[in-house]
Amino acid sequence: MVRLPLVLLFSAVLFSAGxxxxxxxxxxxxxxxxxxxxxxxxxxxxVAFATALRDVVGQVFALFVIAVAAAEVGIGLAIVIxxxxxxxxxxxxxxxxxxx
Amino acid sequence: xTPDLDLVPFVPELVLVAAAIVxxxxxxxxxxxxxxxxxAVALAGIxxxxxxxxxxxxxxxxxxxxAGAIATDRLAVLARLxxxxxxxxxxLLGTHAIExxxxxxxxxxxxxxxxxxxxxTLIVAAADLIVVFLALEVLSLSLYVLTGLPGRRAxxxxxxxxxxxxxxxxxxxxxxVAMVYGATGxxxxxxxxxxxxxxxxxxxxALLAAALLLIGLGFKVSAAPFxxxxxxxxxxxxxxxxxxxxxxxxxxxxxxxxRVFDVGLQALRxxxxxxxxxxxxxxxxxxxxxxxAQADVKRMLAYSSVAHAGFILTGLTAxxxxxxxxxxxYLIAYSAMTIGxxxxxxxxxxxxxDRTDLDAYRGLYRRDPHLAAAMALFLVSLAGVPPTAGFIAxxxxxxxxxxxxxxxxxxxxxxxxxxxxxxxxRVIVLMFxxxxxxxxxxxxxxxxxxxIAIGAAIVLVLGLFPGLVTDLxxxxxxxxx
Numbered sequence: 375m376v377r378l379p380l381v382l383l384f385s386a387v388l389f390s391a392g393x394x395x396x397x398x399x400x401x402x403x404x405x406x407x408x409x410x411x412x413x414x415x416x417x418x419x420x421v422a423f424a425t426a427l428r429d430v431v432g433q434v435f436a437l438f439v440i441a442v443a444a445a446e447v448g449i450g451l452a453i454v455i456x457x458x459x460x461x462x463x464x465x466x467x468x469x470x471x472x473x474x
Numbered sequence: 475x476t477p478d479l480d481l482v483p484f485v486p487e488l489v490l491v492a493a494a495i496v497x498x499x500x501x502x503x504x505x506x507x508x509x510x511x512x513x514a515v516a517l518a519g520i521x522x523x524x525x526x527x528x529x530x531x532x533x534x535x536x537x538x539x540x541a542g543a544i545a546t547d548r549l550a551v552l553a554r555l556x557x558x559x560x561x562x563x564x565x566l567l568g569t570h571a572i573e574x575x576x577x578x579x580x581x582x583x584x585x586x587x588x589x590x591x592x593x594x595t596l597i598v599a600a601a602d603l604i605v606v607f608l609a610l611e612v613l614s615l616s617l618y619v620l621t622g623l624p625g626r627r628a629x630x631x632x633x634x635x636x637x638x639x640x641x642x643x644x645x646x647x648x649x650x651v652a653m654v655y656g657a658t659g660x661x662x663x664x665x666x667x668x669x670x671x672x673x674x675x676x677x678x679x680a681l682l683a684a685a686l687l688l689i690g691l692g693f694k695v696s697a698a699p700f701x702x703x704x705x706x707x708x709x710x711x712x713x714x715x716x717x718x719x720x721x722x723x724x725x726x727x728x729x730x731x732x733r734v735f736d737v738g739l740q741a742l743r744x745x746x747x748x749x750x751x752x753x754x755x756x757x758x759x760x761x762x763x764x765x766x767a768q769a770d771v772k773r774m775l776a777y778s779s780v781a782h783a784g785f786i787l788t789g790l791t792a793x794x795x796x797x798x799x800x801x802x803x804y805l806i807a808y809s810a811m812t813i814g815x816x817x818x819x820x821x822x823x824x825x826x827x828d829r830t831d832l833d834a835y836r837g838l839y840r841r842d843p844h845l846a847a848a849m850a851l852f853l854v855s856l857a858g859v860p861p862t863a864g865f866i867a868x869x870x871x872x873x874x875x876x877x878x879x880x881x882x883x884x885x886x887x888x889x890x891x892x893x894x895x896x897x898x899x900r901v902i903v904l905m906f907x908x909x910x911x912x913x914x915x916x917x918x919x920x921x922x923x924x925x926i927a928i929g930a931a932i933v934l935v936l937g938l939f940p941g942l943v944t945d946l947x948x949x950x951x952x953x954x955x
Contacts, residue, residue, distance in 0.1 A: 449618055
């Protein structure tokens with residue numbers, strides 16, 4: 375039996391890694407993957423709480439999050455492809471037509 | 475326990491989804507010019523959904539139905555009606571954009587707008603954090619696509635920015651939801667409220683959750699310092715979509731914020747109201763000051779939207795019926811003025827998205843006096859000058875903040891309003907007192923003018939006779955759970 379604080383710490387580290395990835399990565403696909411990391415950190419949290427509380431809602435919620443994350447990746451990649459067609463680049467630093 | 479299957483409070487969403495699916499099938503199967511049928515289906519869906527929502531005003535059943543997922547209170551009814559009104563106007567504007575530029579037309583616009591509306595009407599009635607999250611994603615994912623739908627470079631860049639920052643903020647919101655679940659053992663908002671009441675021990679988890687939820691919803695309402703996406707997305711998106719989402723997203727996200735914080739986290743209000751006050755102060759100042767520097771009307775209105783998010787948050791620092799009522803009134807008034815002003819932006823010239831710079835407004839009065847008068851009315855209302863809705867709304871939120879002891883915030887809001895008045899008056903001076911330099915023609919199409927007329931009528935009626943809705947707003951502000 376893994377102790378709850380340890381799991382929460384793990385998920386916090388995972389979430390922070392995702393936040394760092396979103397802020398530091400320049401490739402739009404890598405940013406998308408970092409966001410997935412953040413969502414999965416939440417899933418770990420939900421399942422850990424559900425186990426500790428002996429409640430099923432958290433696990434159901436985690437399933438919803440997985441489904442939504444899949445939809446999000448679908449739309450995200452479509453937008454990246456749209457941008458690649460018009461710009462030949464998916465570097466988020468070069469997305470600068472609109473600024474200030 | 476058998477689940478309670480009272481579907482009546484859920485009918486508006488069912489109608490909207492049905493209309494959206496009909497639209498998708500029609501788009502896939504039909505040939506030839508399709509937008510008149512699309513428009514008819516979508517408008518029918520919105521009108522029927524509005525009727526079903528109106529019938530809920532006198533709903534006498536349980537406070538929540540469908541196993542605690544959907545709230546049946548009047549806050550949900552009033553916010554839904556505002557969202558549906560915004561969607562109605564957005565449909566008119568979008569149809570006009572398709573008529574003007576049939577080559578860039580996408581029939582998916584109509585179903586996507588209906589799906590976004592479904593997400594918005596669902597989130598204002600969501601009484602379970604799982605439903606809040608799902609509705610938030612339904613509306614966000616639809617709006618990301620609507621933003622990038624024209625496929626032009628500015629639109630696709632705006633779409634990517636909106637998507638990345640929106641998904642980023644959703645993750646924060648979700649982390650907050652997980653923390654609430656861990657702290658209270660439930661995701662139902664009324665049960666969260668009961669679990670937190672009278673608890674004296676360790677509140678660390680719940681406080682962390684409150685902060686994360688505020689970040690996530692702060693992104694959606696575009697409160698500073700979480701507003702970075704707003705100017706880019708408002709400028710890059712098609713003007714019809716900007717008009718719709720600037721009003722409807724704000725109503726939806728604020729209604730969710732009211733329900734999560736004023737019901738679920740009511741017990742922690744002494745901890746989160748200072749955070750809301752700080753967000754309000756930063757939004758009001760940043761939005762007003764940065765609007766001055768803009769040379770593009772859509773960007774200017776985007777920064778103005780940040781400032782208005784700050785004013786609405788000012789009302790919410792009073793976490794009672796007064797504050798909620800003032801914020802609701804502000805949301806209704808703001809929806810009318812922002813849709814109206816973006817509708818004017820769409821028809822100021824026949825060149826649509828190419829000319830949204832301030833120079834296009836030089837001498838608008840000479841070209842089209844009615845349009846200039848309507849724009850002046852919206853700008854005066856955004857500035858908060860009587861006798862318009864914007865003035866009454868500002869008085870309400872400042873009064874609520876003073877009642878809650880945030881006198882400094884109300885003073886800051888008044889000062890920022892004065893600074894922001896310069897922004898709006900500058901456009902009015904350009905329209906009325908400067909001679910036109912170029913031979914521009916304003917678009918005479920009837921559909922956007924209907925939306926402009928609706929917006930202008932609401933701004934004037936709410937400004938002159940606020941008593942017509944204050945009773946409705948007051949009874950909607952009393953949340954029962």
